[in-house]
Amino acid sequence: MAHSRGVQVREGVTVHKILHDDGKATGIETSKGNVACDRVILACGLWTRELAATAGVSVPLYPAEHVHVRSEKIEGAVPELPVFRDLDNSYYVRPEAGHLLVGAFEPDGIPRPVHEIASAGFAEFPANWEHFAPIRGKAETAIPSLADAGYDRFLNAPESFTPDANFILGETSEMQNLFVAAGFNSQGIIFAPGVGKELAEWVITGRRRSTPRR
Numbered sequence: 001m002a003h004s005r006g007v008q009v010r011e012g013v014t015v016h017k018i019l020h021d022d023g024k025a026t027g028i029e030t031s032k033g034n035v036a037c038d039r040v041i042l043a044c045g046l047w048t049r050e051l052a053a054t055a056g057v058s059v060p061l062y063p064a065e066h067v068h069v070r071s072e073k074i075e076g077a078v079p080e081l082p083v084f085r086d087l088d089n090s091y092y093v094r095p096e097a098g099h100l101l102v103g104a105f106e107p108d109g110i111p112r113p114v115h116e117i118a119s120a121g122f123a124e125f126p127a128n129w130e131h132f133a134p135i136r137g138k139a140e141t142a143i144p145s146l147a148d149a150g151y152d153r154f155l156n157a158p159e160s161f162t163p164d165a166n167f168i169l170g171e172t173s174e175m176q177n178l179f180v181a182a183g184f185n186s187q188g189i190i191f192a193p194g195v196g197k198e199l200a201e202w203v204i205t206g207r208r209r210s211t212p213r214r
């Protein structure tokens with residue numbers, strides 16, 4: 001759809017900084033030359049803060065380790081199972097192709113400096129079962145079949161988090177025509193369609209389509 005409407009996607013290009021003039025974004029400087037444009041949208045995940053800073057704009061997000069583990073196959077881990085969310089103990093469990101995933105939204109997450117994380121490809125950190133042990137204990141108490149089955153995957157990867165756990169969306173207050181869509185607090189996949197639609201309308205019309213409900 002985007003291609004048919006004239007969008008060009010350029011892969012393997014690094015953006016070095018935001019170009020601006022008189023308080024307005026005017027383009028970007030990239031590894032393959034400068035690109036002039038009327039509006040810039042920064043959607044660079046956990047690297048967004050550094051890129052925004054090249055224009056003196058503050059985007060308060062920080063990277064931290066984010067973890068889920070996958071059980072061995074469990075009979076009864078059918079797709080129809082609901083997502084089990086234990087807010088008191090900071091984890092969720094959901095089915096995935098005959099396995100159960102146990103994911104953490106832990107109060108004591110491990111921060112990671114952005115310079116430790118390569119922006120090309122998929123970054124992954126080593127398994128840290130010791131740090132995961134309190135969550136694992138709570139999950140196995142609630143669902144004993146997890147302990148019986150054991151685990152075949154520990155996924156530990158960087159994600160960006162924000163101080164209030166809301167994502168950062170819209171035109172920046174410091175610079176006109178510079179928009180941000182970042183800081184998704186591990187919900188960037190589920191919210192992507194709505195974020196894309198809302199931000200597109202914001203960019204085109206200059207205002208938000210809907211006011212968030214309180």
Ligand SMILES: Cc1cc2nc3c(=O)[nH]c(=O)nc-3n(C[C@H](O)[C@H](O)[C@H](O)COP(=O)(O)OP(=O)(O)OC[C@H]3O[C@@H](n4cnc5c(N)ncnc54)[C@H](O)[C@@H]3O)c2cc1C
Nearest residue numbers: 014015044045047066067068119157184186187188189190
């Ligand atoms: C273990 C784990 C489980 C998760 N589970 C879920 C889930 O169940 N549901 C859910 O909704 N979300 C989940 N997430 C979170 C989700 O993956 C992220 O929120 C989402 O990928 C963020 O998307 P993004 O586009 O903002 O950033 P990214 O996916 O990080 O994309 C940013 C892109 O910008 C590029 N980039 C960065 N700097 C530059 C530069 N200078 N120049 C050019 N390009 C640049 C990067 O190469 C990258 O391609 C999970 C994350 C983890 C780690």
